[in-house]
Amino acid sequence: MGDSSYNNTFFTVLLILSLLLLFTTNSESTVFNVLDYGAVGNGLTDDTNAFANAWKATCASSSSSSPMMHVPSGKTFFVQPLEFDGPCESDTIIVEIEGNFVAPSDPSSWDCGKNDCENWISFRRVDGLRVSGHGSFDGRGQKWWDGKTLEIASSDDVRLGDGLRFKDSPRVHLVLNSLRNAYVSHVSIEAPESSPNTDGIRVSSCTNVHIDHTRIGTGDDCIAMIGGSSYVTISNITCGPGHGISIGSLGKNGGYDTAEHVRVGDVVFIGATNGARIKTWQGGKGYVRDILFERLLFHNTGNPIIIDQFYCDHAHCTTSESAIEIRNVTYRQILGTSRKKKVAVKLDCSETVPCRDIVFEDIHIIGIDGKIADYECRNVYGRSLGDKVPRLSCLY
Template identity: 40%
Template sequence: MSNHGDSWLLFSMVSGLTVSGNGQIDGQGPIWWENACIGTPSPALQFKRCIGLRLSGLTHVNSPRVHITITTCNDVIVSNLHIIAPETSPNTDGIDISGSVNVNIRDSIIATGDDCIAIGGGSSYIKISGIMCGPGHGISIGSLGHGGTDVVENVDVHNCTMIKTLTGVRIKTYQGGTGYANKISFTGIKFDATSAVNLSDITYRGISGTSNTDNVINLSCSKTVACTNIVVDSVHIKSAIPGRKVYGSCINACGRATHVQPYLDCLKPSTDLCNGPLS
């Protein structure tokens, strides 16, 4: 562990590190949220270039910015965390992952003002399960293609519960960016991809929950590069407001939808439109 200018607590280049217990890290965020002019707040806890990291049991409250960042790490297991910040707190992601491989995040409660979990470029073989997410934005991949080529592969998000999230689960990309995201399996509901990043083999299966938005299934892809081989199966999303109607929409999205509520008939099944047969 060392002091570092861009984080409160930093563990760097440590192999076989275990951080566990029932203690609490309080970032005392309100002073930062209310006074944005005093500077850019730092992540509360950062792990960088660690191999074999194990993080469990802790409670993280009111980080000035991101609660936990995992950067350029390999073989990571994060479990049984409780991460809390007000729904209105700015940029208080629960866990941010970038440039990391073989990361397993499971059985945690994350209720913040931004993404519960955000997966950045250069990350692969990410497993997320048993997460109680919300309120907040949800679970996100990206943003991809910002200032270069980004790649995210082999992400599996399953058995997660979204409660009053803004976007559920989504892929975020920059217009004009390059790269690709494939072999992504989601248990979320928001898919927003509006650039030239190539998105394929995306699965939403076994999803149920509520959303703060009316457009609860949004497959919004680039007008020039279609999203291909999307599967939406056994998805049931309703409004967080009792009795309010919800709907789904698509832009240049190709795949198939079965057992979906609200009814989704906008996926393009044509192999010509999808640039190849569906698997």
């Protein structure tokens, strides 16, 4: 009886240990540290090849645990433009960035290969991508504001954030291009207010994208959604300086563009040039529809709310009978101050393709001096409800 009890206890303990070992083995990642592939991390030595080789090994790994390319803390890695291409063997690929990336400081020293310096670092066709950590990307764009720091393209089920920092991109800091099911959170982006074309995050041709808990201050749009994006949710954002959160510009050169099912909420604009903006070119085709801006707080913002169907960024633009249709746009629970003495809300729509079903519900924007701000309306149809400051008498 004693031997039987002992044996039962022994086998029970053995089973528990086996299960713990199995759980630990399956939950841990197979790690590919860039230092093991020759990276130095002193900010001077070119570590491009080391990263390329580490990625090749990570992407090719068929380990039952999720392979991880690890960028260690306490190091600064000088890298030339890099493309991390898939598809990869594993369903989930982890890139853990605790160290810092730094780009070449002079435009003439960028070794761009085939990509013409359009992107500094890009991930393409990598489903199940997870990019996280407390590292940073320093694009050193002060000498030339052109090119993009990080692009993730043509992928499904992407997660990025958890403390990543972007600084001084040559152009756009983070591009989400042709993604399905992407989640970006807890990211900070910083560039001088005077830096041209330095969008914080650009969303293009994406479906089901969530961006939240992010701080952005740049010389252009904090977040810009351009053609072909739908089901985009943006929340808990601090924007400023910058040109606001924009849908567009859309329809340039007569192009066909769409944006729909967009939700922007719980955003604070601080010293931004613009706030919530929709901008389309004359002559374009397509639509912007089912858009919601809610719980927005403006502090000293230049143009808090804009719909502009006559957007033009150069001197010679013409009007057209064709325009992108803007319909079913709602602004709800909007509060704050405008630094412009007159116009806080500008709705400038086409006579031939007017804006329809535009709704304002509980809006209270005053001038920074405490005076009631004004509004401008042209060819816009909809209604205003609840608190109405400014009055918006063009909407019934």
